[in-house]
Amino acid sequence: MSEWKIEIERCPEDRRQPIPTDGSKLGFGRLFTDHYFRCRFDREHGWHDAKIVPRTALDLDPAAMVLHYGLEVFEGLKAYRAEGDSVHLFRWRKNAERLQRSAARLEMEAPPVELFGAGVRALVELEKDWVPKAEGCSLYIRPTLVASDPFLGVRPADEFLFYVLCSPVGAYYATGFQPTRILVEEHDVRAVEGGTGEAKTGGNYAASLRAQRKAKEAGYTQVLWLDAKEHRYVEEVGTSNIFFEIDGKVITPPLGGTILPGVTRDSVLQLLKHWDVPVSEERITIDEVLKASEEGRLGEAFGTGTAAVISPVGVLGYRGRDIRIHDEKVGPLSQRLYDALTGIQYQREPDPFEWTEKVC
């Protein structure tokens, strides 16, 4: 139980939206539930004014620091509906803790873990009818922290708004679990050492859009980011962490400041260790990946993230060539990880790590 009291102002019935029943039409991030959670911070009162209110436009000064200097950090997690209609969160504390680390990088003040949890739980409980029933669908939760001081000087902020949105989302793999085509990006970079790569902050995504558009135009789904210094070391794929299976060993780049510490990445590492699959966090160059592929030692490659869970890589485009991985088919390890993680999330399987928490 938490000490945080959350006031609830319900949306009048006549202003509520119809709750969609067709999971196949949901897509991602377009539709939002009727309420959101919000609270405020200032130096005098600390965190206060924790409320769930009908979702309307934000009351934010045009001079608010977030709008001028990008002082924003966010999170992404999901609530899943199990057989029998109970609703569960997956490892929400990891998201609350990561929000604090992201905020600290930008000299921002994040809500305490227990306030984050109380807000998310109360909101999901209120909006429980919005958690889709259809297979593979879920309620995506977007905690967001912005600096709200009306001030144009460049200095750390003193006033913050934290809010949480909920959005029902469809199955990521509408047409089945499918490998993606990934283009290795050799010019633009996502993150530099000493920069903000390990923070989930809006600016990182703004800077990634040019490469993403070019990759799409060239017929790929996403980009594979390389390190900023030598353009050799593999970092991430799009907005997911990346794993390669080479000679039966699973390799993912270590968290060294430029890589986003994914909750799914951590869960995959724990599962692989639990299964006694050899796994290591080590730096790997794109040339080593290509060499392994040429020599038939590259088994599978996959991205990990909350949205898609596991996203197998079918093709790596590099310097005008397309390298096919696992015949562009879903490999057994990707499938096993996907089944294990979604099994735990939807309560179809036991949860030996105690990763899930029942909300209602």
Ligand SMILES: *Cc1c(COP(=O)(O)O)cnc(C)c1O
């Ligand atoms: C959010 C994100 C991930 C995945 O993190 P999860 O906690 O697994 O969802 C990976 N890389 C980037 C750049 C991200 O923004």
